[in-house]
Amino acid sequence: MSPTPPQQYSLAQLYQKLEPKDGSQSTADNLQNLQNLNSCLSKPDRLLREQDDDEDIIRLCLWISKVILPDGSFNVEDDMSDGIPHPQQSASLADICIAASRERALALTHQKASLGLQSLQILISQLSSLRPSTLDPKILLTLIAFTSPADPWTTPTTTQLSSSVLALYTTQTHSEDFILRSILNTIIRPLFSLSKPSTITSAGRKAMPSSGPLPKHDVAAERSSKPWKYETIYAIRIFSWAIENAPPRTISQNWPLFTPPLLTLLDDPSTPHRVTGSLLLPTFLPHLSPQVLRQSGIGEVFTDALMPTLLYLPSLTPISEALQLSGAAYAALHVLCDVRFPSTAEDGENGERYEFLDKVMRKGVLTAYHHASQHPSIVALLLSQADLLIAKMGIQAVKHLKALIPVLCTTLADPFAPDVVLEAARCLQTVLLNCWPRIGGYRMEIVRALCLAWRDGGEGNVRRELEVAGRLFGGCCGGGG
Numbered sequence: 001m002s003p004t005p006p007q008q009y010s011l012a013q014l015y016q017k018l019e020p021k022d023g024s025q026s027t028a029d030n031l032q033n034l035q036n037l038n039s040c041l042s043k044p045d046r047l048l049r050e051q052d053d054d055e056d057i058i059r060l061c062l063w064i065s066k067v068i069l070p071d072g073s074f075n076v077e078d079d080m081s082d083g084i085p086h087p088q089q090s091a092s093l094a095d096i097c098i099a100a101s102r103e104r105a106l107a108l109t110h111q112k113a114s115l116g117l118q119s120l121q122i123l124i125s126q127l128s129s130l131r132p133s134t135l136d137p138k139i140l141l142t143l144i145a146f147t148s149p150a151d152p153w154t155t156p157t158t159t160q161l162s163s164s165v166l167a168l169y170t171t172q173t174h175s176e177d178f179i180l181r182s183i184l185n186t187i188i189r190p191l192f193s194l195s196k197p198s199t200i201t202s203a204g205r206k207a208m209p210s211s212g213p214l215p216k217h218d219v220a221a222e223r224s225s226k227p228w229k230y231e232t233i234y235a236i237r238i239f240s241w242a243i244e245n246a247p248p249r250t251i252s253q254n255w256p257l258f259t260p261p262l263l264t265l266l267d268d269p270s271t272p273h274r275v276t277g278s279l280l281l282p283t284f285l286p287h288l289s290p291q292v293l294r295q296s297g298i299g300e301v302f303t304d305a306l307m308p309t310l311l312y313l314p315s316l317t318p319i320s321e322a323l324q325l326s327g328a329a330y331a332a333l334h335v336l337c338d339v340r341f342p343s344t345a346e347d348g349e350n351g352e353r354y355e356f357l358d359k360v361m362r363k364g365v366l367t368a369y370h371h372a373s374q375h376p377s378i379v380a381l382l383l384s385q386a387d388l389l390i391a392k393m394g395i396q397a398v399k400h401l402k403a404l405i406p407v408l409c410t411t412l413a414d415p416f417a418p419d420v421v422l423e424a425a426r427c428l429q430t431v432l433l434n435c436w437p438r439i440g441g442y443r444m445e446i447v448r449a450l451c452l453a454w455r456d457g458g459e460g461n462v463r464r465e466l467e468v469a470g471r472l473f474g475g476c477c478g479g480g481g
Contacts, residue, residue, distance in 0.1 A: 010048040011056035011126075014040055018063055027108060030067040034115040037064075041122045057123045058136060064123075065142035068116035070153035072231045073105035109153045113146060117161035124165060134172050137182035144173070144241045145234035153234070176250045183242045184257045191235050192261045194225035199301050200263060204256025206297025229273065236265070236276060243280050251287040258284060259298055266305040271321040274309060278328035281306075282335040290340055299340040303356070306333050310364040313372040323381060326368070330385045333360055337392070354396045361389050366403050373410075376417040383411065383423035390430045397431070398438045404431065405442045409449035415456035425453070425465035432472040439476045446473055 018033050037060070040046070050056075120139070146154050146162035172178055201207045228235040239261055243251070251258060262284065265277030281302065293299030309329040313322050337360075341353035365386045372378040386404065390397040397404075408431070411417075411424040428446070432439060439446070450473065453466050 008046055008048050009040060010050055011053050011060060012050065015056055015059050015063070018060070027112075031108060031112055031115075034064070034067065034112055034119065038115045038119045041119050053126065054128050057127055058139075061120055061123050061139050062136060064116040064120055065139045068109075068112045069142055069145060070109050070113075070151075070234050072233055074102040074109065074152070075230060075233055106152060110155050110158070113153065113158045114155065114161075117143075117146065117158055117165070121161060121165055124168070133169075135169055137178060137186075140166065140169060140173055140178070141182065141187065141238060144238050147241060148237055151234075151237055174245055174247065176247065179242050179246045179250050180254060180257065183238055184254075187235060188228075188239050188242075188261055189257070191228040191232055192264050195228075195264050196260045197263045197267045197305075199304065200260060200298070204259040204296075204298070206301050229268070229270075236273065240276065240280060243284050248287050251284065252289075252292075255284075255288055255292065255298075259301075263301065263305055266302075266309070271312075271317075271325060274312075275324050275328045278306065278309065278325070278332045281332035285332075285335050285339045288339060290342060293340045299336065302336055303333070303340075306336070307359075307363060310360075310368055311371065313368055313378065314375055319375055319377060322372070323377060326378075326381055326385075330360075330364070330381075330388075333364075334388065334392075343392075354393060357389055357393050357396075358399070361386065361393075361397075361400055365389065366400070366407070369407055376420045379411060379417075380420045380423045383408075383420070383427045387423070387427040387430045390427070390434055394434050395437070398435045401431070401435055401438055401442065405445060409445045412449040412453040415452075418462050421453055422462045422465055425462065425469045428469045429465070429472055432469065432476050436476040439473070443477060 014037060018037070120143075124135070143162040143166045145151075146158045147166065148154060149156065149159050166173065196202070199207055223230050243258065262277055262280060265273045265280070268274055268277070285302075288298075290299075293302075306329050309325050312325045317325070337353065337356050341350070341356055343353060344350055365382050369379065369382050386407075390400075390404075408424050408428050411420055412428070414420060450466065450470055454463070454470070
């Protein structure tokens with residue numbers, strides 16, 4: 001397109017100027033064209049309207065939706081030779097140059113998206129119907145790709161623009177046809193087809209275990225089998241949007257289409273993708289029945305996929321990443337437990353539920369504590385999870401007292417970690433409320449820990465929680481525990 005727009009022009013002429021002469025356009029060309037198009041559309045007095053403008057508007061919208069999509073040019077996954085980042089390695093000059101190049105690519109993506117989405121908003125407002133009920137799915141998918149502020153290729157402006165335009169088509173985007181055909185079958189399934197975990201079949205059900213040797217990790221093969229990770233990086237956002245916005249009936253009746261991508265994310269070695277998979281499960285799982293999880297075996301598959309994440313701990317995993325991974329995985333496991341093993345009034349009917357909670361406590365909380373007890377933030381997270389698990393187990397948690405009481409007493413006696421002491425005091429309260437018949441054997445340890453914590457506990461919430469714990473402990477002992 002010419003950098004200086006003519007005095008009068010039609011939408012058809014604008015589109016003709018966008019078509020590449022040699023069949024391809026560079027990113028710089030696309031940016032220049034977006035700038036010129038936005039400039040032309042911002043001057044409605046120069047725009048010549050024609051009878052078949054709607055067709056040209058859609059053609060322009062399709063072109064915009066294609067060129068503003070983010071690509072893998074700023075993808076940090078390329079820094080991972082084995083799929084795992086190595087932040088401890090010193091940066092070379094080449095690394096610095098690559099990082100600078102990616103920063104430029106990201107800034108360019110922001111600029112293109114802002115111009116393109118502004119133009120889309122103007123063009124759609126020019127359609128003959130002020131509130132058209134449907135739009136080409138390709139345009140809607142591009143809008144969805146820019147709806148989350150958590151993605152690096154979005155800005156507050158682009159998120160607001162995409163969400164405002166997308167809101168005009170809620171009926172279409174929340175329909176079963178759009179979710180299944182336009183998102184899952186057209187976009188997600190082809191991108192994830194080569195990276196499906198071996199734990200499930202092509203139908204999304206539990207696969208029979210294999211006795212063969214584990215395949216060797218091939219970096220080149222990973223890049224070709226995971227285009228959603230290295231090239232079409234916006235696919236995960238679209239998939240997440242589908243889970244968050246699909247009608248419950250759509251998920252419950254078509255769950256096999258959702259499980260392979262979810263398990264692929266949970267199986268990925270990179271922190272962002274594994275966290276994303278864990279965060280999506282609490283939204284996805286409640287739409288499935290216990291019968292479906294049991295008969296398909298997918299409940300066990302999800303459990304096996306989540307449990308290893310609980311042991312992504314320092315020093316092999318940075319503390320910030322360990323907190324993200326563990327927090328998301330524990331939240332998913334709690335929901336999985338409630339869906340897979342609903343609590344019943346009769347305690348004797350909750351055997352499988354208690355076994356599940358025991359497994360999370362033993363192989364998750366207690367094992368992780370012994371590996372990372374020197375990290376206060378990790379310990380605080382583990383104690384908060386122990387609190388939740390004990391509340392769900394009730395009196396059945398007494399089997400863990402032998403391992404848990406020393407952890408609580410050691411933590412309460414630490415004068416340098418008030419946040420951890422706060423979590424320990426709350427966890428102790430839950431222990432006393434649920435396991436009081438067996439507390440008598442630990443009286444001396446608890447008394448000593450509470451006294452030390454009270455002496456060094458400071459003020460505010462810590463002291464209040466310690467006081468509550470002390471009163472509960474006194475009640476347990478006074479009651480003949």
